[in-house]
Amino acid sequence: MKKPWIMAQTWRDLVFLHWPISPDALRPFVPEELEIDLFEGRAWVGVVPFIADHTRLRFSLPFPIVGTYRELNVRTYVTCNGRSGVYFFSLDADSLPAVKAASAGRFLPYRYARMKVVKKDRRYAFTSRLAKPVIGESFRMGFTPSAGMLEASELERWLTERYCLWTKPKTVLYRVDIDHVPWQLQKIHIEIAENSLAGFLPAGWNRQEPLAHFSALQKTRFYPPVKETI
Template identity: 85%
Template sequence: MKKPWIMAQTWRDLVFLHWPISPEALRPYVPAELEIDLFEGRAWIGVVPFIADHTRLRFSLPFPIAGTYRELNVRTYVKYNARSGVYFFSLDADSLLAVKAASAGGFLPYRYAHMKVVKKDRRYVFMSRLAASGTGEGFRMGFTPSAGILKASKLEQWLTERYCLWTKPKTVLYRVDIAHTPWQLQNVHIEIAENSLAQFLPVGWHAKEPLAHFSAVQKTRFYPPVPESKTKADH
């Protein structure tokens, strides 16, 4: 029986950006236990900026300081024992408290970044710059959602309807289950002014226009980590 959820959060003004990539480019950076998930023979990289809101533990009110913050993650899609989910290369946030809590013990690759979201009429601008000196990682994008909810294609469902993540701090692979309603996706017009994320990937991995989708709000619950495997050495 699944244990009760431990944390709830609302995701707002979220954008999915997706680029196809060869699985060989990702393999050295994904734990060996995880199979890289493919759609018609291609792996995918996702870049996902959003606002995290109403963050709270079970039976508690939202955190007064770290309950709302901006986040930007870089991810790919993986499988373990025929189950599909998400593997994160990085999760940047502009709440130092949230970063310290989520990255404690190396559990998730959270990093502190300076971020800003500006909205004027229907157009948004999302900006992020990693706080650590010398990395040069930044992201800047304008986007304008279109009205109306999409009927998601098989690829769009495959990219977005993912209900668990895996992480491997040290030698143990953990799964975190996630619960939410199906995504309500909208088309979105984007202009990416800067993207120097995921510098370990081949140069030009994001040169082409990505698949882009917007979702206004998604209420989410997280469940306790479940250990999947233990290996003798880090991958």
């Protein structure tokens, strides 16, 4: 039986950006216990910027310091023991307390970054740059969501309806289950001005126009980590 959830969070103004990629390009960077999930023979890399809001533990009010912050993650999709979920290459946030808490013991690959979100009328501008310039990863984009919800295709559901993540701090693989209602997706117009994320991937992996979607609001719950037995 699944244990009670331990943390809740609301995701706002979230953008899904997805690029197809060869699974061989990802294999060296994904734990061997996880199988890279494929759709019609292709793996996918996702870049997901959003605002994390109302972060709180069960039976508590939102944290006054880290309750709201901006986040940008780079991910791919994997399977293990019959489940399909997410594996994160990086998770950047502009809250140092949130980064320290989430990356304690190297449990998740969080990094501190300077981020900004500006909204004017219906258009957003999102920027992110790692606080340590020597690493040099940065991301800048503008986007405008379209009115109305879309009926998701099989691929769109495959990319977005993921209800667990895996992480492998040191030598132990853990799974964290996530609960939320199905995504309400909108079409979106994007302009990516800069994207130097995931420099370990082959040059040009993000050269083509990505599949892009927007979701205004998603309330989520996180469950305790479970040691994955292979």
